[in-house]
Amino acid sequence: MAERLPLQGRRVAQVLATSTGGVGTHVRAVLPALRDAGAAVRVCGPRATEELFGFTAAGAGFAPVGISAGLAPAADARAVAALRRATADADLVHAHGLRAGLVAAAARRLGDRARPLVLTLHNPVPAGRGALRRVLALAERATVRGADVVLAASGDLAENAWRQGARDVRVAPVSAPPLAAPARPAAQVRARLGLPDGRPLVLAVGRLHPQKGYDVLLDAAARWAAGPRPPLVAVAGDGPLHGELAARIAAERLPVALLGRRADVADLLAAADVAVLPSRWEARSLTAQEALRAGTPLVATRTGGLPGLLGDGAELVPPGDAAALADAVSALLADPARAQALAAAGTAQAATWPDDAATARQLVAVYRELLGDPR
Numbered sequence: 600m601a602e603r604l605p606l607q608g609r610r611v612a613q614v615l616a617t618s619t620g621g622v623g624t625h626v627r628a629v630l631p632a633l634r635d636a637g638a639a640v641r642v643c644g645p646r647a648t649e650e651l652f653g654f655t656a657a658g659a660g661f662a663p664v665g666i667s668a669g670l671a672p673a674a675d676a677r678a679v680a681a682l683r684r685a686t687a688d689a690d691l692v693h694a695h696g697l698r699a700g701l702v703a704a705a706a707r708r709l710g711d712r713a714r715p716l717v718l719t720l721h722n723p724v725p726a727g728r729g730a731l732r733r734v735l736a737l738a739e740r741a742t743v744r745g746a747d748v749v750l751a752a753s754g755d756l757a758e759n760a761w762r763q764g765a766r767d768v769r770v771a772p773v774s775a776p777p778l779a780a781p782a783r784p785a786a787q788v789r790a791r792l793g794l795p796d797g798r799p800l801v802l803a804v805g806r807l808h809p810q811k812g813y814d815v816l817l818d819a820a821a822r823w824a825a826g827p828r829p830p831l832v833a834v835a836g837d838g839p840l841h842g843e844l845a846a847r848i849a850a851e852r853l854p855v856a857l858l859g860r861r862a863d864v865a866d867l868l869a870a871a872d873v874a875v876l877p878s879r880w881e882a883r884s885l886t887a888q889e890a891l892r893a894g895t896p897l898v899a900t901r902t903g904g905l906p907g908l909l910g911d912g913a914e915l916v917p918p919g920d921a922a923a924l925a926d927a928v929s930a931l932l933a934d935p936a937r938a939q940a941l942a943a944a945g946t947a948q949a950a951t952w953p954d955d956a957a958t959a960r961q962l963v964a965v966y967r968e969l970l971g972d973p974r
Contacts, residue, residue, distance in 0.1 A: 604637030607973035616698035632959030704745030718746035752882035753904025775888035788870035799830035802871035807838030812877035818921030891945035912948030
């Protein structure tokens with residue numbers, strides 16, 4: 600008799616809030632392996648996530664559940680009701696991020712309390728003040744305590760989950776899916792950006808959000824602008840800070856181009872002289888992983904899970920320190936041999952990371968542990 604698949608006959612729901620980057624990419628990447636393990640998977644989240652990431656194209660079902668990125672009591676109540684309907688036949692629910700986890704934990708309290716709930720923490724709770732800070736802290740504690748297993752993308756997230764009273768916490772690295780090979784020559788990419796021969800290109804990739812530290816990057820760009828041949832700083836991504844950043848770039852005449860959301864990140868990385876990640880906090884940044892795999896020298900902040908992720912494969916600077924960021928980038932641009940050595944160290948570091956298959960195997964093992972033998 601053929602051996603049963605580890606999740607044969609199991610119905611698994613993946614739940615996420617509004618996402619345009621890492622969380623949606625992660626959920627999309629693990630779907631084929633879950634399906635191959637025998638599970639029937641349904642993704643529950645905002646319609647825009649299906650349009651952006653194509654979960655159904657990866658073999659999953661999709662149920663629209665409007666979970667926003669910020670607290671919204673009335674909308675959350677509707678999301679809880681919608682999620683209860685969407686997961687009524689699920690054997691296990693896996694929520695990604697605290698917003699999705701909060702809705703999933705509430706839906707569980709109102710429904711089948713015996714059904715396992717897994718929570719993956721991708722980011723910390725956003726900073727708040729006064730009453731908002733207290734509400735966020737209570738929501739975080741309730742969500743973490745409501746999960747059977749908490750998977751943390753970095754060690755500091757895991758430690759915080761233990762402090763909040765989680766029952767079972769495990770560090771579960773989130774891998775970046777490999778980028779396709781560059782489709783265009785670097786010279787062509789640089790020409791499209793209006794770069795003359797010899798002018799450096801500094802690239803940042805990520806959502807235009809306060810967490811990503813783009814205000815610090817603009818401070819660094821202002822320092823470069825005072826030089827005789829400043830690099831062009833290209834930022835690939837969209838988000839709520841676009842208007843604010845664009846206004847400052849124009850007012851200060853900074854050498855920065857906001858490219859919007861791009862599908863050619865592999866081309867941009869291959870054309871860049873240096874990649875930068877000025878974030879105030881990151882767990883296992885997909886952008887950092889992509890840069891090291893592409894062999895692009897990276898300057899990143901020493902925060903969250905980045906030191907453990909990057910090792911000696913990137914230059915690390917303190918978060919919020921524009922002078923340190925500017926100096927580190929300038930040093931690499933002025934010393935091609937040093938930049939080449941850093942790129943080689945980054946490629947070697949990237950070879951030590953788990954791939955999508957290893958990430959998915961860990962999820963399958965956790966689900967099997969909670970659900971028992973396949974049907």
